[in-house]
Amino acid sequence: MNHNTAPEIITTGDPSSGKKYVLPFILVVSLFFLWGMAHNLDSILIPHLKKACNLNNRQSTLIDTSVFFAYFLMAIPAGMILKKWGYKATMISGLLAFAFGAFLFVPAANNLSYVTFLVALFIIGCGLTMLETSANPYAAVLGDPAKATSRLNLAASFNGLAAMVAPMIGGLFILSGKSHTKEELAAMSEGSRNHYFLEEAASVKMPYITLGIILLVIAVIFYFIHLPEIKTKSIDGEAKGSFFGALRHQHLRWAVIAQFFYVGAQVCVTSFFIRMAQQGGGFDEKTAASYLAIYGFLFTAGRFAGTALLQFIASHQLLSIYAVISVLLCLLAITGSGVIVVYALGGLGFFMSIMFPTIFALGIEGIGDDTKPGSSWLIMSIVGGAILPFGMGTLIDMYGDHIQVGYSIPLVCFVVVLFFGLRGYKIAHR
Template sequence: MNHNTEPEVVIISDEATGKGDTATGKKYLVPFILVVSLFFLWGMAHNLDSILIPHLKKACDLNNRQSTLIDTSVFLAYFLMAIPAGMILKKWGYKASMIIGLLVFAGGAFLFVPAANQLSYVTFLIALFIIGCGLTILETSANPYAAVLGDPSKATSRLNLAASFNGLAAMVAPFIGSMFILSGKSHTKEELDAMTDVARSSYFMEEAASVKMPYIVLGVVLVVIAIIFYFVNLPEIKTKSKDGIAEGSFFGALRHKHLRWAVVAQFFYVGAQVCVTSFFIRMAQQGAGFDEKTAAYYLAMYGLLFMVGRFAGTAILQFISSHKLLSLYAVIAVFLSLIAILGQGAYVVYALGAIGFFMSIMFPTIFALGIDGIGDDTKPGSSWLIMSIVGGAILPYGMGTLIDLNGDNIQIGYSIPLVCFLIILYFGLKGYKIAHK
């Protein structure tokens, strides 16, 4: 639904011919498919982080708090790069922004090679920060592009459909991680202390080296996709109001109360999602007694449920309003979080897997509700929503700290996602409402 107070029409500019046409939703299949590929690629990056956290915890001999700096590096980039990414989008448009994002993303992936060769956790964090910068540019451009690429009334469904392939990556990445990154070997502190210096060093170097090939392949794929984007014509979408071509205002966008609440909800949603996945493998090991590789397969099952939830949510949204579905899913996520905190054995892992299904529609739904009806402020509003992803940098660090302070008790840490889902519930019930003047 479009709640704009000013008349608005979407203008599609053909880069090759310079012709414009009113949006009909029928000409955008190839552009939409290309944009969908970006959702899959950044989904791979984020879900490989869930493998990297327990893996580099071993390879670099880290505690829980230190291991969450992986999340902090990636999601801090979202916060710091959101305004520059918005400026890039405003100056050069959607296509150029997406190409720049792909190339920056690739640069960070290739940096994993020297990081592994040097067994340098700091270099890994720098590489992840660069990846995060690329992802910020991609998401700042691709999320609103998918939302406005067609009928405005279908924006939420379209964004959920695109994001479904982000869910596909949530299933694929753990399988790739379990096959090519995780070794299945683990040693207690006592066993490591009993090793010779040479044996310890060899073990750590071997663990670190396994990340190189997956990230080299990812970097090459990103460069190839960037080349395809360069040679394919993508329609540049602009919002035209009665005052002419819309520009919007970064701080002015916050005059929309529902956008402000969306930014808050997105902060806690991303924090919750990253918390759930970052400690999933360790939770499965500690709570259910699974070994590392089995735990990774269960993380893949979480990804499968996340993907199914995205596709199912896209279908369900044809029959129920997005804020109602968001509220319902938030309530269920709260109860599943309680099971994860208070339960025992494999049921804890099953609860976390099920949370994947009910979190699936939250990001795109909050995003679409947040930019609904803000017209000229759509691009700066998107930047605010991307900045809110910094929740993924802050809340997992808090969760890791809480776990360390409670004697490595992973379950107690899941009280943080529970609080996050309560805040999302409020947004779905009241915060999403547009304040009409």
């Protein structure tokens, strides 16, 4: 949020009472959980739809591309919608788009159409962009300004909770535990093969129908519940920052690059987690999903631990330490075998946890009027989640479906993050 603006909540009734904010805040927190569910179910969908739609690794990563490219395309329009319609209408619109995308999973599964799945995920991504664009600042200003940071941390913890819950739900209701080699599929009759593919695809319908119904119910609640209005008052005139002018700050440019690679690394790690646990760790599909839930727990724990450590260690130093450890864990995942490979991936969850907010904060430090456009660049840089997993899938296919080789992509990403923590974060004084 721009440092030149002061959000003001306009309400009726006794402004000294914080009770009126409790229900709106609970509703906003539910959004953090729901978009966390959407993102973390993608880690289940990638190996699952790879089977159901008979895809190669590169094709399966188009799931990530669809969602994160939607973020890239919708980042600016979502901001415009927020400015024109306000927080409540933007959140409801995001929920409706999210629900529509979830319901599209039914015809996609019925027709075994991977393209329809991708369209559905793109629409979900557009809905998520509207939710994140509106819910983050709304949670920050919904109550006592002195407690804004604690409110955001509380809301974000439910996002972390979803990282644990989604793999459990996906493992229970989506993953079948059945898999066939290319040779086994070729030996099947065409009817048996099609039945297998349709049966696999059908398992996504119930979870996504349920999710869609929940989203519609929450959208209706949002419609009927009074939400305090938020107006932004300028303290010292209009901000002078410009979208492209913000890039004159060298440390912001490096932050955008680091964020691109960090988000790409995180999505790469989770997208191939289940297949890595199967191939490198020797686990079955269901067990691999349970370890993905443990990864989610470690990611959440890492965020709390990192927040505590930042009280004693400079943020760029902690970022550098975590990046070095992440590089070493990637090396272990690439060269190791058995359960140690899965432990390495779980460790990555812990040490990646603080990277996004830390890079973000370092990137906008000291850029004054360019804070708001600088923030937009950092949000748009998450397009790395659309591009780098596609590269990882391509590399895996080039090496004959050797998943461990693919983890050299996140390894390189963490080297870029390390450079930012050591040098790139420094503000160039003119």
